[in-house]
Amino acid sequence: MHLRAAAILLSLTLTLAAVTGCSEQIKGAASADPNAAEAPATTTPKKPSTSTSASKPADPTAPKQQGDVKITTKKKVTGLETCGVLKAADIEAATGGKSSADGGCIHTTTGPSTVITQMVTVPDVVDQDGEKKQIEIGGNTAWQVSASKEDCQVTVMLTDDPAAITPAFSVSVLAIEELDTCAAALKLATQGFERIPNA
Numbered sequence: 001m002h003l004r005a006a007a008i009l010l011s012l013t014l015t016l017a018a019v020t021g022c023s024e025q026i027k028g029a030a031s032a033d034p035n036a037a038e039a040p041a042t043t044t045p046k047k048p049s050t051s052t053s054a055s056k057p058a059d060p061t062a063p064k065q066q067g068d069v070k071i072t073t074k075k076k077v078t079g080l081e082t083c084g085v086l087k088a089a090d091i092e093a094a095t096g097g098k099s100s101a102d103g104g105c106i107h108t109t110t111g112p113s114t115v116i117t118q119m120v121t122v123p124d125v126v127d128q129d130g131e132k133k134q135i136e137i138g139g140n141t142a143w144q145v146s147a148s149k150e151d152c153q154v155t156v157m158l159t160d161d162p163a164a165i166t167p168a169f170s171v172s173v174l175a176i177e178e179l180d181t182c183a184a185a186l187k188l189a190t191q192g193f194e195r196i197p198n199a
Contacts (some may be wrong), residue, residue: 112175122168140156150175153173
């Protein structure tokens with residue numbers, strides 16, 4: 001049992017490091033390589049566009065679209081602590097266990113044994129395995145993803161601003177002992193959503 005808990009914690013830590021390592025916005029402008037060969041000119045005339053609206057190219061750095069997103073309450077997404085929304089008392093109230101940390105991205109509890117991650121992040125629901133259910137928290141679109149009975153994640157959108165780097169708040173609950181992980185994740189995600197200031 002202890003080896004499984006250690007493996008799960010290590011896996012979550014590595015995942016967290018990968019996600020947070022990619023959360024910085026890169027600034028600058030793209031320019032053509034002055035040493036690149038010019039493309040040959042084409043003689044085929046281009047047909048004029050019949051569309052009345054200009055189409056914008058897709059932003060490759062934008063998070064993958066999760067479907068229709070409803071935002072009733074816009075939340076602040078800048079200046080937040082990435083991992084400091086929920087505190088140990090919140091974790092303990094939702095799980096009934098004793099937390100070993102006050103703040104941070106990863107909390108572990110005993111009695112029951114759980115590993116809980118919390119993060120202001122990009123929504124990654126599309127790429128996750130498990131049973132996905134679209135729900136609402138505070139009038140905003142959210143997703144519940146249950147990979148198994150022991151593992152559940154709830155992610156709620158904070159804004160629909162395309163310029164926001166981290167537009168969602170996510171809580172994942174992994175239980176090594178008996179616990180309704182989706183109920184705990186939903187409670188914590190709702191509490192975190194309510195605590196984040198409105199925009």
